[in-house]
Amino acid sequence: MILVKTQAGQQVFKDRSVRLTPRQRSAFILFDGKRSVSEVLEAGMGIGREDIDQMVELGLLGQVGGMAEAANAGTVAMPVEPTRSPARQPERPAAATLQVEASATPAMGSPSAQQRYKDAYPIATQLTGSLGLRGFRLNLSVEGTSTYEELLALAPKIRAVVGDDKAVALDRALGI
Structure with missing residues (x-):
């Protein structure tokens, strides 16, 4: 399994x-x-x-x-x-809703920053996870991200380690 x-x-x-x-x-x-x-x-x-x-x-x-x-x-x-943490639960959905609304409003038709993050995160963890111990710290950095901007900042490091060919899917998901 x-x-x-x-x-x-x-x-x-x-x-x-x-x-x-x-x-x-x-x-x-x-x-x-x-x-x-x-x-x-x-x-x-x-x-x-x-x-x-x-x-x-x-x-x-x-x-x-x-x-x-x-x-x-x-x-x-x-x-x-x-x-x-029952006190935290109401805050997260409200913050997530605000972030989705704020990022979806300016660019009608294009994916929001949160949607891009949701699409790119699994790709980034898959790429860095496949590196084994060599990519352990980079994998931890990816897993420590919580926003599109943070993941976007790590994209050049991921690309440098895995190569341009493998990073194409990540770039596409991030919209770069």
């Missing part, structure tokens, strides 16, 4: 709203949609199957399923945030 980080998982990883052990955090990074659960278990992180099951139950990881997984990421995230 191949697992990938959900939107909720990426947010929890950034804001640490759900306590993960250092081993869980290290293993969480390895779930890039390419490695199987057995490969992550064999990576020598000291993580057990029960740790992975816990991250799946919390909605931090989900099965690879392309658009279906991305659509379910928001619904999977709902049980995670209210248990740890």
Whole structure:
């Protein structure tokens, strides 16, 4: 079985709203949609199957399923945030709504900055995740982004490491 980080998982990883052990955090990074659960278990992180099951139950990881997984990421995230930080939950949707409205208004017909981010983020994590240890820090930097502008700033670094040919999809998603 191949697992990938959900939107909720990426947010929890950034804001640490759900306590993960250092081993869980290290293993969480390895779930890039390419490695199987057995490969992550064999990576020598000291993580057990029960740790992975816990991250799946919390909605931090989900099965690879392309658009279906991305659509379910928001619904999977709902049980995670209210248990740890109920005061934060109303703020996030309001901020996200404002950001979508603000960025969608000026450029009718073209994707908003938030939509570009949503399209480009999985590509960037896939590219940097495929680099292994060589791209570990860059992968962490990508996973630390939360806006289109932050991801856009990392694009030249990603392109320099993976090459122009592989970065075409990322450039297209970012609109550059």
